Amino acid sequence: MRLYRLIRYDIKNGISGRSYLYAPAAILCSVFTVSFYMSVQSMNIEDEKFTIVNLFLYFFEGKEPFSPELGNAFVFPVVWLFIFLYSAFLTLNYPYSNLTGFGIQAITRTKSRNLWWLSKCCWVFLATCLYFAVWYIVSLLLSVILHIDLSFQYSERICALLLDMQLQPMQPGSVWMSLVVLPVMISVAVNLLQLCLGLFFDRMYCFIVSAVILFASTYFQTPLLIGNFAMVKRSVIYQENGMDVKQGIIASVLVIILSIGAGIWRIRKYDILKKS
Amino acid sequence: MIKLENVSKNIKGKTVIDGITQTFHGGITYGLKGINGSGKTMLMRLVSGLIYPTSGRIEIRGKELGKDMSFPDDLGLLIENPAFLDSYTGFDNLWLLATLNNRAGKTEVKEALLRTGLDPEDRRKYKKYSLGMKQRLGIAAAIMEKPQILILDEPLNALDTEGVALFDKIIREEQERGTLIILSCHEEKKLHEYADVILTLENGKIKDREEL
Amino acid sequence: MTVKCIKNEMRKALFSRAALITYLLSFSIVIYHTVTKAQIYNEFYAAYQAGDGAGNPMITSVSLFFNWLGADVTSFATSVFFFLLPIIAVMPYGWSLAGEIRSGYTKNIISRIPRKSYFFSKYFAGFVSGALAVMIPLLLSFLLAALFLPALRMENIYPYGTIGEKSMWAALYYSNPFLYSMLYILLDGVFAGLTACISIVLAFFIRSRVTVVLAPFFLMLLLDYIDMNVLPGWEISPVKFLQALPVVNERSGVIDFVMFLIFAAFTLGVLLYKERKYEAL
Numbered sequence: 001m002r003l004y005r006l007i008r009y010d011i012k013n014g015i016s017g018r019s020y021l022y023a024p025a026a027i028l029c030s031v032f033t034v035s036f037y038m039s040v041q042s043m044n045i046e047d048e049k050f051t052i053v054n055l056f057l058y059f060f061e062g063k064e065p066f067s068p069e070l071g072n073a074f075v076f077p078v079v080w081l082f083i084f085l086y087s088a089f090l091t092l093n094y095p096y097s098n099l100t101g102f103g104i105q106a107i108t109r110t111k112s113r114n115l116w117w118l119s120k121c122c123w124v125f126l127a128t129c130l131y132f133a134v135w136y137i138v139s140l141l142l143s144v145i146l147h148i149d150l151s152f153q154y155s156e157r158i159c160a161l162l163l164d165m166q167l168q169p170m171q172p173g174s175v176w177m178s179l180v181v182l183p184v185m186i187s188v189a190v191n192l193l194q195l196c197l198g199l200f201f202d203r204m205y206c207f208i209v210s211a212v213i214l215f216a217s218t219y220f221q222t223p224l225l226i227g228n229f230a231m232v233k234r235s236v237i238y239q240e241n242g243m244d245v246k247q248g249i250i251a252s253v254l255v256i257i258l259s260i261g262a263g264i265w266r267i268r269k270y271d272i273l274k275k276s
Numbered sequence: 277m278i279k280l281e282n283v284s285k286n287i288k289g290k291t292v293i294d295g296i297t298q299t300f301h302g303g304i305t306y307g308l309k310g311i312n313g314s315g316k317t318m319l320m321r322l323v324s325g326l327i328y329p330t331s332g333r334i335e336i337r338g339k340e341l342g343k344d345m346s347f348p349d350d351l352g353l354l355i356e357n358p359a360f361l362d363s364y365t366g367f368d369n370l371w372l373l374a375t376l377n378n379r380a381g382k383t384e385v386k387e388a389l390l391r392t393g394l395d396p397e398d399r400r401k402y403k404k405y406s407l408g409m410k411q412r413l414g415i416a417a418a419i420m421e422k423p424q425i426l427i428l429d430e431p432l433n434a435l436d437t438e439g440v441a442l443f444d445k446i447i448r449e450e451q452e453r454g455t456l457i458i459l460s461c462h463e464e465k466k467l468h469e470y471a472d473v474i475l476t477l478e479n480g481k482i483k484d485r486e487e488l
Numbered sequence: 489m490t491v492k493c494i495k496n497e498m499r500k501a502l503f504s505r506a507a508l509i510t511y512l513l514s515f516s517i518v519i520y521h522t523v524t525k526a527q528i529y530n531e532f533y534a535a536y537q538a539g540d541g542a543g544n545p546m547i548t549s550v551s552l553f554f555n556w557l558g559a560d561v562t563s564f565a566t567s568v569f570f571f572l573l574p575i576i577a578v579m580p581y582g583w584s585l586a587g588e589i590r591s592g593y594t595k596n597i598i599s600r601i602p603r604k605s606y607f608f609s610k611y612f613a614g615f616v617s618g619a620l621a622v623m624i625p626l627l628l629s630f631l632l633a634a635l636f637l638p639a640l641r642m643e644n645i646y647p648y649g650t651i652g653e654k655s656m657w658a659a660l661y662y663s664n665p666f667l668y669s670m671l672y673i674l675l676d677g678v679f680a681g682l683t684a685c686i687s688i689v690l691a692f693f694i695r696s697r698v699t700v701v702l703a704p705f706f707l708m709l710l711l712d713y714i715d716m717n718v719l720p721g722w723e724i725s726p727v728k729f730l731q732a733l734p735v736v737n738e739r740s741g742v743i744d745f746v747m748f749l750i751f752a753a754f755t756l757g758v759l760l761y762k763e764r765k766y767e768a769l
Contacts, residue, residue: 002376002377005375005376005377005378006376008373008375009375010377012372013372017361017363030335032713034716035717039717057516066564068563068564069562072562073561073562073731073733073734073735073736074561074562074563074566075716075735075736076566076567076571076734078709078713078716079713081709082706082710082713085706085709086706089706092698093696093698093699101359102356102359102360102361102369104326104353104359105353105373105375105417106326106373107379108325108326108347108353109373109421110345110347110376110377111345111347111348111349111377113345113346114346116324119673133455184725191500203698204457204575204579204698205509206700207698207702208572208575209515211566211571211572211575212572215567215568215572216564216568217566219564219568220564229605230327242553250442255288268327268342268346271326271327271328272288272321272326272327273287273321273327274324
C-alpha cells in the first residue's frame with residue numbers, strides 16, 4: 001500500500017509535474033516522421049505501400065555492423081541515438097533532485113528506503129514507457145494524417161532504397177518484438193542502470209555512462225552492449241548471425257534485476273545529505 | 277525513547293559526530309546549542325535516519341535505526357531550509373505529503389497551516405512565498421501529523437514577531453501532547469524558554485548538559 | 489575590476505573538481521586510443537619487416553597524421569570523443585552561471601561589481617575552459633601518437649586518409665600536415681569554447697544544471713540530424729566537421745565560418761541583451 005502511495009506521488013510529481021519534458025519528444029518524432037515521409041515521397045516510388053512499419057524501421061534501424069576498414073569513417077545513427085539518449089535524459093534528474101529537496105519529507109513519511117528505491121525504479125519504468133508511448137502515438141497520428149498505411153506489412157523497396165536494409169520477412173510477432181517490446185525494454189534497462197549509478201556518482205557522469213554504452217553499441221556488435229538488441233540492423237531479421245530477440249529480453253531483464261538489486265544494497269547505507 | 281550509544285559519523289574523512297552517548301526521553305524538549313559546524317544538524321540527521329552512524333548504534337523504542345527500521349515511526353522533521361514544490365500552493369504541498377502515510381486528513385493539514393499563521397485557502401504558489409512563509413510551511417509540514425518525535429533545525433529562521441509568537445504556542449501545545457522535541461536555535465534566550473534540557477555540542481561531541 | 493573578476497572565474501573554471509574529472513575522462517579516451525594505435529603499428533611493422541619489403545605496404549596508413557585522435561575517423565575513440573565533445577567542453581564550467589543564479593550567489597557579485605564585468609568574465613572563462621578541455625586531450629593525443637608512429641606525409645594516391653582538393657585546407661594537409669593538425673586542434677578549441685558559452689548563456693533561461701550541460705549536446709545531435717537528413721552534402725554538423733578528416737562529405741571553410749558566426753552571434757547576442765536586463769530575483 002505504501003509503495004502504491006509512493007508511486008502515485010511519483011507519478012503526480014515526476015510525470016504530471018514534468019509533462020513539459022515530453023513535448024520535445026513529440027516534436028522530434030514529428031520532425032523525424034515528416035522528414036522520412038518527404039524522403040519517401042521524393043523517391044517517387046509508385047505502387048509501393050509505405051507503412052508505419054517502414055517508419056518504425058527508420059526509427060530503430062540503428063547501424064549495420066561496422067568494420068573500421070581503411071577509409072571507412074564511422075557515422076553514428078543519429079535518429080536511434082536521439083531516441084534512446086533523450087529517454088535517458090528524461091529519467092535523469094527527478095529521482096535525486098527529489099531526494100535532496102521535497103523528497104526528504106516524502107521518504108521520512110514512508111519510513112522505508114527500499115520502498116523509496118522501488119518506487120523510483122517503477123517511476124523510471126513508467127516514465128520510459130510513457131516516453132515511447134508518446135513516440136508511437138505521435139507516429140500513429142501523423143501516419144493517419146499523412147495517409148501512411150497502418151499495417152504490419154512494409155515496403156521492402158523503401159527499406160532497400162532508403163534504409164539500405166534487406167530484411168527477412170517479418171511476422172506481426174517479430175514486428176512487435178523488434179520495434180516495440182525490445183526498444184522499450186532496452187531503454188528501461190539503460191535508464192535503470194543510470195538510476196542505480198546515481199547512488200554512487202553524480203547524475204551527469206551517469207548520463208555519460210549511458211551515452212557511452214549506447215554509442216559503443218552502435219560501434220561494436222556484441223551482446224555485452226545491450227543497445228545492440230534495440231537495433232534492427234543488428235538483429236537476426238537483418239543478418240544471419242545477428243542478435244537474437246530472446247537474448248535481448250534476457251539481457252535487459254538481467255540488467256534491470258541487477259540494477260534494482262544493487263540499488264537496494266546501496267540505498268541502505270546512502271547518506272541523504274544536501275548536495276550542492 | 278531515542279538511545280544513542282557511542283555514535284560517531286565520518287563524512288569524507290572528517291569526523292562530524294564523535295562518540296555521542298545520549299538518551300532522549302519522550303515528553304521532554306531537548307535544545308541543541310553550539311557554534312556553526314559543531315554537529316547540531318548532523319546529530320539531527322542521524323536521529324531522523326537521513327544518515328546512519330559510521331560506528332555505534334541508535335535505538336528508537338528498542339529498534340535499531342538502519343537495521344530494524346530505516347526511519348523512526350511518527351516523525352516530524354524540519355531540517356535546514358525547507359524545500360517544497362514551486363508550482364503547488366502551500367496546502368497542496370502539504371496534502372501531497374499527507375497522502376503518503378494517511379496520518380493526517382485535510383482537516384489536520386488546514387489546522388497545521390492555521391497554527392503557523394498561513395491561510396489554507398491561499399492560492400499563491402510556493403514560488404511566490406516569502407522566506408518567512410516558506411519557513412512557516414516547513415513547520416506546518418513537521419507538525420501536521422501530530423508526530424511523537426519532532427526534530428526542528430533552526431525553526432525561527434526568517435520568522436517575524438508574529439511568527440515567533442505562533443511558534444511559541446506550537447511548542448507549548450506539542451509539549452502538552454508529550455512529544456519528544458529536539459530543536460536547535462541560535463537565540464539562546466529562546467532556547468532556554470523552550471527546552472527542558474540543553475545539550476551543548478562542540479566538535480561533534482556533547483560538551484555540556486544542562487537541565488532547566 | 490573586470491580583470492580581477494576574470495582571474496577569479498578562470499581559477500574556478502580550471503581548478504574545479506568537474507574540470508579534473510572531465511580531463512580524466514578525455515585522457516582515458518586518449519590513452520585507450522594511443523595504446524590501440526601503438527599495438528596496430530607494432531603488428532604492422534613486424535609484418536612489414538617479415539615481408540622483406542615485398543609488395544606495396546601502404547606505409548602511410550600508419551602515419552601519425554592519419555592516426556592521431558583528431559583524424560582517426562574510423563576508430564571508436566575518435567568517434568566517441570567527438571560525439572561527447574559538447575559534454576566535454578561544457579562539463580568543467582559551463583554549468584557555473586546556472587548554479588550561481590540558482591543559489592543566489594549572483595546577488596553577492598552584482599551588488600559589488602558591474603553586471604557587464606561579471607557576465608563577460610563568465611563568458612570568457614567558459615570559452616577558455618571549453619576550448620582547453622578539448623584542445624589539451626587532442627594535443628596530448630598528437631604528442632603521444634608521435635612517440636610511436638612515423639610522421640609520414642599523406643599521399644592522395646592511396647584510398648585512405650585522402651582529402652578532396654576542394655576540402656578546407658586540403659593543400660596544407662598534404663604539404664604541411666603538422667600545421668594542418670595544429671590548425672584543426674585550434675578550430676576544435678574555438679568551437680568547443682563556443683559550445684561551453686552556449687551553456688553559459690542558457691543559464692539565463694534554464695535553472696537546471698543538468699539541462700544546461702546537456703542542451704548543447706542535444707543541439708549538436710539535432711544539427712547532425714539536419715546535416716544527414718535535411719541538408720546532406722553540407723557538413724554542418726560540428727560533430728563531423730571538427731574531425732580532421734572527412735566523415736561523410738568534404739569540409740567547406742565557408743560553412744565552418746558561417747557556423748562559427750552563428751554560434752558566436754547567438755551567444756554574444758544573448759549575453760549582451762541579458763547583461764543589461766538581468767534581475768537577481
